[in-house]
Amino acid sequence: MTTPDWADVDEYIVNSVARDPEAESALRANAAAGLPAIDVSAAQGKFLHLLARSIGAKRVLEIGTLGGFSTIWLAKAVGPDGRVLTLEFERKHATVARSNLDAAGVGERVEIRVGAALESLDAVAQERPEPFDLVFIDADKVNNTEYVRWALRLTRPGSVIIVDNVVRHGKVLERDSDDAAVRASRELLEFLSTEKRLDATVLQTVGAKGWDGFVYAVVAQE
Numbered sequence: 001m002t003t004p005d006w007a008d009v010d011e012y013i014v015n016s017v018a019r020d021p022e023a024e025s026a027l028r029a030n031a032a033a034g035l036p037a038i039d040v041s042a043a044q045g046k047f048l049h050l051l052a053r054s055i056g057a058k059r060v061l062e063i064g065t066l067g068g069f070s071t072i073w074l075a076k077a078v079g080p081d082g083r084v085l086t087l088e089f090e091r092k093h094a095t096v097a098r099s100n101l102d103a104a105g106v107g108e109r110v111e112i113r114v115g116a117a118l119e120s121l122d123a124v125a126q127e128r129p130e131p132f133d134l135v136f137i138d139a140d141k142v143n144n145t146e147y148v149r150w151a152l153r154l155t156r157p158g159s160v161i162i163v164d165n166v167v168r169h170g171k172v173l174e175r176d177s178d179d180a181a182v183r184a185s186r187e188l189l190e191f192l193s194t195e196k197r198l199d200a201t202v203l204q205t206v207g208a209k210g211w212d213g214f215v216y217a218v219v220a221q222e
């Protein structure tokens with residue numbers, strides 16, 4: 001037997017504890033529609049689901065919907081009386097996501113807004129919504145710091161903010177990277193190191209999606 005790698009272990013983990021028929025159907029529909037397979041892994045989707053349940057999240061904001069794979073995990077966590085607002089730039093992605101969410105039986109608790117997230121966030125803020133309990137940021141990486149600033153405006157003390165893809169196969173160590181996403185990760189960590197309203201760490205992850213990691217931040221008590 002050859003040495004198993006991260007992806008093999010991830011498959012074992014998912015087959016043991018992170019199966020979800022509706023989420024798996026969504027991945028098949030995404031592939032059939034030609035969407036890129038850049039969703040969170042199933043193990044990470046289950047993690048987001050458990051996190052949302054652990055904090056009793058009833059209002060979740062997601063930035064970056066794609067085909068709604070992570071959205072399904074989050075929507076299942078908030079329950080029938082919970083709500084997920086998810087922001088997506090590409091109309092085609094949003095259309096596929098709408099179909100996947102409806103097929104998963106959680107369509108009624110999810111609103112998808114199509115447009116550049118920075119513009120949608122501005123519009124959302126003007127509606128003065130109830131604070132979100134959990135924000136999952138997983139869109140264009142260059143805007144991550146701006147998204148966290150918006151998340152701060154739209155949450156309450158104790159809310160949790162997760163930012164995907166900040167380790168980037170370790171490239172986050174490259175000070176003068178010409179990769180804009182790497183520079184954005186470093187800018188975000190610099191921001192987190194100075195922002196007193198957030199208490200944060202980064203969890204490195206390996207698995208089906210390779211080596212990456214996410215920011216886990218909690219909005220400070222006042």
Ligand code: SAH
Binds near residue numbers: 093
């Ligand atoms: N959270 C999803 C994956 C999101 S992939 C999952 O795990 O299933 C990143 C998504 O962000 C893509 O669908 C892309 O179209 C979207 N995106 C990129 N730039 C954006 C922007 N400026 N505003 C909103 N969405 C954006």
Ligand code: DHB
Binds near residue numbers: 038039040139164165
């Ligand atoms: C990619 C991966 C992601 O998890 C994401 O949110 C966006 C892009 C990528 O591999 O390109």
Ligand code: MG
Binds near residue numbers: 038039040138165
């Ligand atoms: Mg991601």
